[in-house]
Amino acid sequence: MFFERSVKDYINIDPLQTGSKLTDDAKKVLLEWGDGYSICDYCTGKLEEISKPPIKRFAEELLEFLDCDCVRFTTGAREGKFVVMHSLSREYPDKKYVVVDANAHYSTILSAERAGLKILKVENSGYPEYKVNVEKYKEILESRSDILLVVLTYPDGNYGNLPDAKRVSEFCKREEVPLLLNCAYSIGRMPVSLRDIGADFAVASGHKSMASSGPVGLLCFSDEYKKVIAKQSKYKKGKEVEFLGCSARGVPLLTLMASFDHVKERVKKWEKEVEKARWFSEEMEKMEIRQLGEKPHNHDLMFFESEVLYDISTRVKKGRYFLYKELKKRRIHGIKPGLTKNFKLSTYLVPKEDLKIVLEAFEEIISTYS
Amino acid sequence: MFFERSVKDYINIDPLQTGSKLTDDAKKVLLEWGDGYSICDYCTGKLEEISKPPIKRFAEELLEFLDCDCVRFTTGAREGKFVVMHSLSREYPDKKYVVVDANAHYSTILSAERAGLKILKVENSGYPEYKVNVEKYKEILESRSDILLVVLTYPDGNYGNLPDAKRVSEFCKREEVPLLLNCAYSIGRMPVSLRDIGADFAVASGHKSMASSGPVGLLCFSDEYKKVIAKQSKYKKGKEVEFLGCSARGVPLLTLMASFDHVKERVKKWEKEVEKARWFSEEMEKMEIRQLGEKPHNHDLMFFESEVLYDISTRVKKGRYFLYKELKKRRIHGIKPGLTKNFKLSTYLVPKEDLKIVLEAFEEIISTYS
Numbered sequence: 001m002f003f004e005r006s007v008k009d010y011i012n013i014d015p016l017q018t019g020s021k022l023t024d025d026a027k028k029v030l031l032e033w034g035d036g037y038s039i040c041d042y043c044t045g046k047l048e049e050i051s052k053p054p055i056k057r058f059a060e061e062l063l064e065f066l067d068c069d070c071v072r073f074t075t076g077a078r079e080g081k082f083v084v085m086h087s088l089s090r091e092y093p094d095k096k097y098v099v100v101d102a103n104a105h106y107s108t109i110l111s112a113e114r115a116g117l118k119i120l121k122v123e124n125s126g127y128p129e130y131k132v133n134v135e136k137y138k139e140i141l142e143s144r145s146d147i148l149l150v151v152l153t154y155p156d157g158n159y160g161n162l163p164d165a166k167r168v169s170e171f172c173k174r175e176e177v178p179l180l181l182n183c184a185y186s187i188g189r190m191p192v193s194l195r196d197i198g199a200d201f202a203v204a205s206g207h208k209s210m211a212s213s214g215p216v217g218l219l220c221f222s223d224e225y226k227k228v229i230a231k232q233s234k235y236k237k238g239k240e241v242e243f244l245g246c247s248a249r250g251v252p253l254l255t256l257m258a259s260f261d262h263v264k265e266r267v268k269k270w271e272k273e274v275e276k277a278r279w280f281s282e283e284m285e286k287m288e289i290r291q292l293g294e295k296p297h298n299h300d301l302m303f304f305e306s307e308v309l310y311d312i313s314t315r316v317k318k319g320r321y322f323l324y325k326e327l328k329k330r331r332i333h334g335i336k337p338g339l340t341k342n343f344k345l346s347t348y349l350v351p352k353e354d355l356k357i358v359l360e361a362f363e364e365i366i367s368t369y370s
Numbered sequence: 371m372f373f374e375r376s377v378k379d380y381i382n383i384d385p386l387q388t389g390s391k392l393t394d395d396a397k398k399v400l401l402e403w404g405d406g407y408s409i410c411d412y413c414t415g416k417l418e419e420i421s422k423p424p425i426k427r428f429a430e431e432l433l434e435f436l437d438c439d440c441v442r443f444t445t446g447a448r449e450g451k452f453v454v455m456h457s458l459s460r461e462y463p464d465k466k467y468v469v470v471d472a473n474a475h476y477s478t479i480l481s482a483e484r485a486g487l488k489i490l491k492v493e494n495s496g497y498p499e500y501k502v503n504v505e506k507y508k509e510i511l512e513s514r515s516d517i518l519l520v521v522l523t524y525p526d527g528n529y530g531n532l533p534d535a536k537r538v539s540e541f542c543k544r545e546e547v548p549l550l551l552n553c554a555y556s557i558g559r560m561p562v563s564l565r566d567i568g569a570d571f572a573v574a575s576g577h578k579s580m581a582s583s584g585p586v587g588l589l590c591f592s593d594e595y596k597k598v599i600a601k602q603s604k605y606k607k608g609k610e611v612e613f614l615g616c617s618a619r620g621v622p623l624l625t626l627m628a629s630f631d632h633v634k635e636r637v638k639k640w641e642k643e644v645e646k647a648r649w650f651s652e653e654m655e656k657m658e659i660r661q662l663g664e665k666p667h668n669h670d671l672m673f674f675e676s677e678v679l680y681d682i683s684t685r686v687k688k689g690r691y692f693l694y695k696e697l698k699k700r701r702i703h704g705i706k707p708g709l710t711k712n713f714k715l716s717t718y719l720v721p722k723e724d725l726k727i728v729l730e731a732f733e734e735i736i737s738t739y740s
Contacts (some may be wrong), residue, residue, distance in 0.1 A: 003423040020406025036390025036577025053373040207406030214620025236476040244448040250584025
């Protein structure tokens with residue numbers, strides 16, 4: 001049975017999707033390696049060491065790209081977060097707390113919950129910027145000795161705020177608590193150096209930000225934690241317990257590899273993407289659609305607030321679905337059905353010409369209904 | 371960058387791969403839904419409830435197909451096993467043991483190890499049949515009260531032995547210990563009814579036996595364990611803890627869906643596959659390549675032993691790689707490089723004409739080197 005994807009030719013501003021459009025090479029490997037377990041044709045027992053297709057070489061290149069000691073493939077950022085929390089909690093059973101920023105993705109919370117850990121939240125500044133107060137990390141870290149791990153969302157998936165990760169890492173180092181960065185929206189979009197930031201762990205998402213099919217991600221970590229993260233089975237030689245022996249054993253990993261050249265190039269153009277996002281934000285504000293989160297903004301993922309659109313929704317027939325329907329009519333995809341007052345979008349890799357069409361659409365919709 | 375798969379047009383007898391060749395529809399959905407997170411176009415918060423593409427309907431059809439109460443998508447059989455062990459261990463912390471058959475896949479052991487559980491092994495009969503003595507389950511279950519879970523590999527991935535799962539389930543019911551079936555090599559190949567067997571849990575593998583790209587699998591369970599397996603987050607409404615909110619969020623799931631009509635049809639022809647496997651086994655034995663495991667055999671996955679081929683390997687230049695190289699020359703893929711004395715293969719969905727080519731290859735190789 002075949003299923004058609006209705007939005008495939010739309011202008012796509014869905015924050016989940018702008019960073020994961022496949023390259024042509026990725027599309028080609030999909031067909032070449034689509035059959036289940038085909039990437040295991042020449043496996044000798046460990047995913048990261050397969051040399052045909054060249055997964056091993058790719059893993060080595062990733063170390064340079066991310067400036068870190070070790071990397072493992074996962075089925076996504078959340079699975080990597082759980083590996084870190086679960087393995088650390090087994091190693092340090094007395095440390096029961098994970099410090100998490102208020103802008104954390106829900107899967108960070110679920111990872112902690114699944115690992116049986118308690119959560120300490122670092123609040124954000126609230127409306128309108130929702131900035132995480134990184135100085136609060138210092139306070140929490142100094143106040144207690146039962147903290148297992150600090151997680152920082154870099155940036156978060158709601159406002160696209162990029163907190164000062166280096167500052168948090170300084171506090172963590174001082175108190176000897178490891179730091180995990182959730183880079184689902186940064187690695188693959190912008191340059192990230194684990195050594196430069198001083199993070200012990202980072203997770204990345206292939207299907208969010210690395211031009212890949214899902215589910216695939218990365219878990220990067222420092223040599224210091226290799227024994228914990230990459231712990232070997234007592235029973236099955238060479239198999240790593242936290243990865244159940246093998247993780248992302250399928251074609252999404254090949255799309256990640258096939259798109260890697262493109263990804264390496266695109267992160268170099270990050271400043272241009274930020275510039276474009278800021279321009280878009282300014283244009284939206286001219287229509288009284290206010291951008292929340294950090295300003296000036298440092299990421300393509302942006303959160304907007306619109307009283308105008310909300311007002312319209314309260315009096316039109318289609319109610320709160322009017323915006324979604326109007327955008328759909330114009331072949332624009334990515335703002336969730338039912339949202340009008342608050343919504344997020346991403347301008348990442350969306351051509352300026354297409355963004356102009358989006359801006360015109362908002363203008364038209366507002367003037368039609370006003 | 372593009373990577374070519376060298377063996378794509380070969381006759382494939384790799385046990386990992388014979389059940390996961392994509393259907394034409396699955397290939398088409400790969401391109402249609404390859405972009406990361408595209409299956410989430412219309413997600414309202416839960417993977418199993420997405421109606422466009424029709425994941426929800428598919429999940430319902432799976433309940434009927436597998437004759438069970440509940441199903442969740444996973445990234446593979448092992449991830450499903452870990453979900454069961456981990457969630458049960460949190461619910462019943464005093465029960466520390468998992469009973470596992472001696473033919474269990476290594477990932478069953480790793481799942482237990484990762485969940486912090488201890489293992490009790492039910493031995494097999496040893497050479498040449500390696501049959502799991504299912505009566506032993508009774509003995510173990512009656513002898514102790516700290517057993518959390520019983521796992522039965524149905525069939526195992528080494529010998530392709532199909533143990534009497536119904537018998538094991540009777541013992542489990544009597545002692546009120548839940549039973550998990552590892553159906554990575556059965557669901558999608560042969561008819562499996564959870565209700566009929568009386569299993570509480572079963573895991574399936576899309577990329578092993580359901581004509582899918584990896585990584586994707588199924589976890590099926592009875593209503594009785596829904597509260598444990600599908601436990602909701604205390605913090606994030608509607609999100610299931612053990613699945614970190616969402617599991618197989620990518621195109622492999624769509625290939626599973628696209629191939630499902632084909633899979634439903636092929637399981638009806640299982641008897642023919644068993645017949646073909648038995649014929650192949652007999653033909654191999656004529657060359658003094660002995661089939662180990664159950665005889666007559668009940669599955670397409672078979673383990674062979676050959677003194678003849680081993681003898682050759684001890685005196686030829688290419689050593690133990692000679693068999694692999696000779697088969698490769700004949701465009702036959704699936705027997706691991708370096709194996710001669712013991713190797714496994716699968717005849718599943720391999721046309722009889724191709725199997726004849728394989729048999730001729732063995733004959734030729736033996737006569738050339740003898």
